[in-house]
C-alpha cells in the first residue's frame with residue numbers, strides 16, 4: 001500500500017477559524033477554540049487520517065502585528081510552522097474580505113510560500129451571500145497563485161471534507177509520521193493547561209486572559225485509575241489575582257470545575273484538579289514560561 005504523510009500549516013489572521021478547522025479535521029478537541037482572538041499560543045498539531053494519508057495539522061497562532069515580546073515569539077512560531085510545512089492553507093474570513101492583515105500575510109507568502117502549494121480556504125461562508133464569496137475568491141486569486149480554492153464553514157462543516165480529500169491527495173508519498181491512535185503530539189500536560197486557559201478566557205473579561213499563563217506543575221496517576229493534576233496560573237498583578245479568585249474563591253472554583261469536567265471527558269476517567277494562583281510580575285520576560293508554551297524565548301527579541 002502506498003501511504004502519504006506530511007505537514008499542513010493553517011495560517012491566517014487571529015480569529016480566522018484555524019482552531020475550529022483543526023478540530024473538525026481531526027475530529028477531536030486538541031486546540032482550544034474561543035470567541036476571543038489570539039487564543040492559540042503554541043504550534044498545536046492534530047493528526048487526521050484520510051484513506052491512506054496521514055495529515056498532520058500545524059495550527060499556528062494568528063498572524064498579527066507584534067508589539068510585545070510574547071507577541072513576537074508567537075508570530076515567529078506561526079511563520080516557522082508555515083516554512084516547515086508541505087502544504088500551506090491560508091484561511092480568510094469571508095465577511096471581512098481582504099483586510100490590511102490579509103494583505104500583509106499575502107506579501108509574506110510571496111517569500112515563505114515559495115515552492116510549496118498554498119491553498120486558499122475562505123471560511124465562515126455561512127455569514128455571506130454567494131456573490132460576495134465569488135467576488136472575494138476572484139480578487140484573491142488575481143493577487144496570489146493558489147493551488148486550489150475552497151469555500152468552507154469550519155463551524156458547520158461545509159466544504160471541509162473536500163479540503164481534507166484534496167490535502168490527503170496532495171501530500172508527498174511516505175510512511176506515516178505518527179502512530180495511528182495519536183491525535184496530538186502536544187504533551188498531555190500542555191493540553192491540560194490549555195483547557196484551563198480556555199475556561200479562564202471564557203470566564204474573564206477584556207485584557208485579563210492575555211495577562212496570564214497556565215502551567216501544569218505535576219501529574220500523578222493514582223492507583224484507583226484517576227489522575228491528580230496540579231496547575232499554576234501566573235498573573236502579573238495582585239489585583240488580577242483578586243479578580244481571578246473572586247468572592248470567597250468562587251470564580252476560580254467555577255473555572256476549576258469546568259476545566260476538570262472537560263479533562264475527565266477527554267481522558268475518560270476521573271480527575272482531581274488543583275489550581276493555584278501565583279503573582280509573578282514579569283512572567284512575560286521569563287524564559288521558562290516560554291518553553292512551557294512551546295515557544296522560543298529568543299524569538300521574542302525585537
Ligand SMILES: Nc1nc2c(ncn2[C@@H]2O[C@H](COP(=O)(O)OP(=O)(O)OP(=O)(O)O)[C@@H](O)[C@H]2O)c(=O)[nH]1
Nearest residue numbers: 015016017018019020037038039040062153154155
Ligand atoms: N459563523 C462562523 N463562525 C466560525 C466559523 N469557523 C469559526 N468560527 C468562529 O470564529 C471564532 C474564532 O475561531 P477560532 O477557531 O478560535 O479561530 P483561530 O483562527 O484559531 O483564532 P486564534 O487562535 O485567535 O488565532 C470562534 O468564535 C468560532 O466559533 C464558521 O465557519 N462560521
